[in-house]
Amino acid sequence: MTATLLQALLFQSGYNAALVSIGAALLGFAAGCTGAFTTLRRRALVSDAMAHATLPGIGLAFLVMAALGSDGRWLAGLLLGAGISAALGLMALNRLTRTRLPEDAAIGAVLSTFYGAGIVILTVIQNLSLGRPAGLESFLLGSTAGMLRDDALLVAGGGAVTLALLWLLRRALVMTAFDPAHARLMGIDTRAADMALLVLTLACVLLGLRVVGLILIVALLITPALAARLWSDRMSTVALLAGAIGAVSGHLGAALSVALPDLPTGPAIVLLAFAAFALSALIAPRRGLIARSIAHARLRARLAAGEQT
Amino acid sequence: MASPTPIPLPETALAITGLTVAYGSVPAVATVSARFPKGSMTAVIGPNGAGKSTLLKAALGLIPALTGEVRAFGQPVPRAMPRIAYVPQRAAVDWDFPARVIDVVQMGLYRQTGLLGRLTPALRARAADCLDRLGMAGFATRQIGALSGGQQQRVFLARALAQDADLVILDEPFAGVDAATESAIIAVLHGLRAQGRTVIAVHHDLSTVPAYFDRVLLLNRHVIAEGPTAATFRRATVAEAYGNQLLTAIPA
Numbered sequence: 001m002t003a004t005l006l007q008a009l010l011f012q013s014g015y016n017a018a019l020v021s022i023g024a025a026l027l028g029f030a031a032g033c034t035g036a037f038t039t040l041r042r043r044a045l046v047s048d049a050m051a052h053a054t055l056p057g058i059g060l061a062f063l064v065m066a067a068l069g070s071d072g073r074w075l076a077g078l079l080l081g082a083g084i085s086a087a088l089g090l091m092a093l094n095r096l097t098r099t100r101l102p103e104d105a106a107i108g109a110v111l112s113t114f115y116g117a118g119i120v121i122l123t124v125i126q127n128l129s130l131g132r133p134a135g136l137e138s139f140l141l142g143s144t145a146g147m148l149r150d151d152a153l154l155v156a157g158g159g160a161v162t163l164a165l166l167w168l169l170r171r172a173l174v175m176t177a178f179d180p181a182h183a184r185l186m187g188i189d190t191r192a193a194d195m196a197l198l199v200l201t202l203a204c205v206l207l208g209l210r211v212v213g214l215i216l217i218v219a220l221l222i223t224p225a226l227a228a229r230l231w232s233d234r235m236s237t238v239a240l241l242a243g244a245i246g247a248v249s250g251h252l253g254a255a256l257s258v259a260l261p262d263l264p265t266g267p268a269i270v271l272l273a274f275a276a277f278a279l280s281a282l283i284a285p286r287r288g289l290i291a292r293s294i295a296h297a298r299l300r301a302r303l304a305a306g307e308q309t
Numbered sequence: 310m311a312s313p314t315p316i317p318l319p320e321t322a323l324a325i326t327g328l329t330v331a332y333g334s335v336p337a338v339a340t341v342s343a344r345f346p347k348g349s350m351t352a353v354i355g356p357n358g359a360g361k362s363t364l365l366k367a368a369l370g371l372i373p374a375l376t377g378e379v380r381a382f383g384q385p386v387p388r389a390m391p392r393i394a395y396v397p398q399r400a401a402v403d404w405d406f407p408a409r410v411i412d413v414v415q416m417g418l419y420r421q422t423g424l425l426g427r428l429t430p431a432l433r434a435r436a437a438d439c440l441d442r443l444g445m446a447g448f449a450t451r452q453i454g455a456l457s458g459g460q461q462q463r464v465f466l467a468r469a470l471a472q473d474a475d476l477v478i479l480d481e482p483f484a485g486v487d488a489a490t491e492s493a494i495i496a497v498l499h500g501l502r503a504q505g506r507t508v509i510a511v512h513h514d515l516s517t518v519p520a521y522f523d524r525v526l527l528l529n530r531h532v533i534a535e536g537p538t539a540a541t542f543r544r545a546t547v548a549e550a551y552g553n554q555l556l557t558a559i560p561a
Contacts, residue, residue: 040406171424175416179402181371182468185395186419233452235407 008255016152017258020144023152023159024211024254024269025247028220030159031204032246034166035221036228036239038201041177041194045104048218049093049111050086050198051205055118055214057085058139059125066131073132075151078139079206082214086202089114142213142266144254151210158207162200166239169196174235211254213266220246220273227277230284249273321383322347322476322507323368328377330360330367336530337363340376343526343535347382347475348505350498352512352521352538355528356551361511362398362480364528369395369478381476391420394474396465398481404454410464411449414440417471439470442500444493459490466494477501479510483517495521518542 004013011018038047061081066072089110096106125133135143166173175183176193184190201221208217228241253269282289323345330337338360345351353361367374370386381389394417414436421432440446443463448456453464462482469477477498483491498508498521512518518525518538525542527533533550534541 168425171419171422174408175419178406178408178413178416179397181366181397181401182395182416183419184371185369185390185393186416186472187390188419229407233407233454234409234412238407 005255005259008258009252013255013258016147016149017254019149019152020147020211020258021251021254023147023155024144024250024265026156026159026250027204027207027211028224028246028248028250028269028273029243030162030166030246031208031217031220032224032228032242032244033163033239034197034200034204035246036225036235036242037166037170037173037177037197038221039225040235041173041197043198043201044218044222045107046090046093046198047201047205047221049107049114050090050202051214051217052111052118053086053089053092053114054082054205054209055085055115055139056121057081057083057088057118058136058209059118059121060085062125062131062133062136063121066133071132072130073135075148075154075210079154079209082139082209083202083206085114085118086205090198090202138213139209140213140215141264142208142211142216142269144211144257144265147210155207155211158203162203162207163243165196166200169193169200170236170239173197211250211265212269213264216266216270219270220249223270223273223277224249227273227280230277230280230287245273245276249276320347321345322349322381323509324380325364325368326378326380328364328367328379329375330363330372331375336375338367338528339530341528341532343532345476345507345509345524347507348502349524350502350508350510350522351524351526352510352518353526353528354512354515354518354547354550355533359529359550361528365395365478365480365509365511369393371395389476392475394469394472394477396469396477396479396482398484399458399461399465401480404456404461406453408453409449410440410445410451410453410456411436413453413464414467414471417468420472436467436471439467440464442470442497443467457487459486462486463490463493466497470497474506476507476509479508481511481513483512483514515547 007013008017008021011021038044058078058081061078062072065074065077093106093110096109097103122136125136172183172188172193175186175188176190180190204221205214205217208220212220224242224245225238227245228238231241232238249269249272253265253272256268257263257265280288285291321344325341325343328341329339341364353364355361363372366372368379368386379386381393415428418428418432418436422428437446437449440449443466445460445463445467448460453461456464466482482494501508512522519542522538524536525538526535527541527546527550529550534546
């Protein structure tokens with residue numbers, strides 16, 4: 001297994017596996033960078049609701065494509081359906097929060113309703129013997145096993161576009177996250193900035209559906225950002241570091257699932273990202289547990305010495 | 310209280326006419342009209358819930374107004390916005406934000422840089438100078454969460470200074486700050502007034518009103534009184550705004 005893993009890490013497990021690995025790394029980078037802004041603007045749970053709201057769209061897109069005579073597994077088509085359904089979920093969320101329902105309750109309602117609807121649609125599809133539905137359930141937890149070259153290229157290209165847009169909008173996004181009122185008075189269209197951030201987050205969700213799966217993609221948005229925040233107080237550094245952590249997790253997780261074919265890709269990537277966070281919480285300078293206990297111990301020693309004299 | 314429509318003379322920095330803001334069906338401020346002359350420094354005072362912050366936010370368009378018109382320097386507020394700076398309450402933002410002090414001050418330069426423009430050396434120097442004017446030059450690279458409340462307030466004011474605005478509107482700039490910060494802030498604000506700029510601040514400490522401000526706007530959902538401090542800041546009018554509490558600190 002170690003040899004296979006090493007091969008996979010060094011892109012030596014064949015052309016497809018290498019593409020998948022690069023795709024997963026780029027997805028991790030895009031999701032990490034984007035997630036730094038998403039968490040900063042406190043939209044982490046909203047992105048989870050969006051992710052779960054993609055499921056009915058995946059099922060319906062499959063049905064439409066199968067009805068049109070294809071095998072219904074064209075990734076771009078499935079992602080289009082997922083995107084539309086996530087957008088509907090977001091609109092439902094906006095309507096619910098306008099009725100004075102607390103946001104967390106509205107998120108819970110939308111998330112579970114859309115997810116439930118998606119599961120019902122998938123179950124119907126399984127019993128229809130239409131197209132080739134095998135593999136649709138891999139959108140739940142992610143699987144790189146059946147990933148095609150075009151799929152990997154889609155993830156890579158989409159990730160690159162997402163990152164470019166994020167870089168262009170970074171100043172407006174940071175100002176909107178820090179002080180929306182001030183940002184508005186400085187001429188920033190904060191509603192547009194918020195919408196753009198949600199679209200970029202949705203893009204990461206969609207790109208990550210195949211690799212990480214819709215249940216866990218939120219972790220790839222949040223966890224690297226949390227880990228990176230422990231290392232730096234500068235937004236640019238936090239975003240880039242979150243991207244790097246996401247990229248390493250993505251690459252390593254994809255390689256692991258090549259070496260261990262039974263291991264679902266999504267959970268592997270997410271656990272690696274969490275490991276990075278746990279390590280950061282332990283050893284990060286100043287904010288890490290170790291640094292903090294050393295600082296406290298030193299202070300206590302100084303105080304004790306002061307008492308004796 | 311509905312005064313005749315004020316003519317937006319050029320020497321008026323901010324003119325509010327018949328402004329009403331309602332949260333739900335309850336008006337937070339009702340048909341407020343007020344004029345703030347250029348080069349003046351006005352305290353907006355009134356009890357808790359009088360609608361002081363609401364009035365200023367609505368005047369800036371941050372919250373929607375039910376009725377009324379607001380003009381700054383004779384123009385609709387959105388047009389005049391490049392000449393206006395706003396300092397929100399310190400608690401309005403999350404200070405555990407990944408930004409350094411100088412990053413926040415540089416946010417006041419967005420109109421110069423835009424979305425993508427470079428922070429030129431001249432702009433960087435301008436931001437550093439604004440920090441220096443508030444005695445915060447040594448804190449430029451500190452994380453903002455590591456600051457005391459008074460230091461955070463100074464950073465907010467430095468961000469407003471960086472905007473080089475002719476009208477500076479502050480929401481409780483002295484809330485919860487120590488004496489050193491208060492005198493640093495008031496010195497800067499008086500400096501702005503000396504340059505002919507206009508300052509409007511929500512203020513709570515009635516004892517410092519005559520020393521700090523040359524005009525007052527007494528508010529309790531309606532305008533109770535408005536005018537030069539010496540003539541307006543009287544025990545009877547303040548008592549009316551605050552609901553007849555004993556206010557021995559105020560000149561009769």
